[in-house]
Amino acid sequence: MKIFPAIDLKDGKAVRLFQGDYNQMTVYSENPVEVAGDFKNKGASNLHLVDLDGAKDGKLVNFDTIKKIVSDVDLFVEVGGGIRDEQRILQYLELGTGRVILGTIAVKDFGFLCDMVKKYGDKIAVGVDVKDEYVAINGWKEVTGIKGMDFCRKLQSAGVKTVIYTDISKDGALKGTNLEAYDKLSEIKGLDIIASGGISFENEISQLRNKGIYGAILGKALYSGMLDLRRAIELAY
16 A cells, blocks of 8 residues: 655645644644755655645645655655646656645546546546535535445446545544545546545554555644654555
8 A cells, every 4th residue: 555645735835734624724834845854864665745725725835845745755645625627637647746736626526537548547536525424515615415335336437547535524523534435446447546534543543554545644733743654664564
């Protein structure tokens, strides 16, 4: 299983939100490039980047920071946050990011998603953010009538290779992740599932690995010291 340490970007800084709430934000570093370098030094091969400004209002506030991380730190980078058109996809792929994550647009315009998957293949991932089993969009503010599990099956049928599945209620709470959901998701053959949201304990990493989950995103648990990145990477193998 692959470990993806996470950097959430707001105004060029590395921050963490609690359950996606911009009013409950902690700034962890003024220099996200240094944070990425530290992850690399601790054994990371992958990085999960989220442009919170892009997710909120679609603006490319953090583009230069993302560019510097990709160019200066040798990691496989996946990036998400406000990617809602092909131009933005191309901008990120041309930087050298390995994968771009579509969220709201994948729900609102499934035809567009299918077109992008046909064009860019496994460089397109989908972020499925779930609240009480239903998909949430627009920065988690709007809950749809689409069940998360059903949507993941639909994505697999459409040729999507990678899904980042987040249980919003667990995100940033440091109380554990939704292992039951990943039990069900592991049954969808041909879909690489990246677990996200609330992973806080070493035994969760082992359990996710044993379920055959492709990857795990670690955020607040790393920044708070609850999890050690080197140890997490060891447990994932």
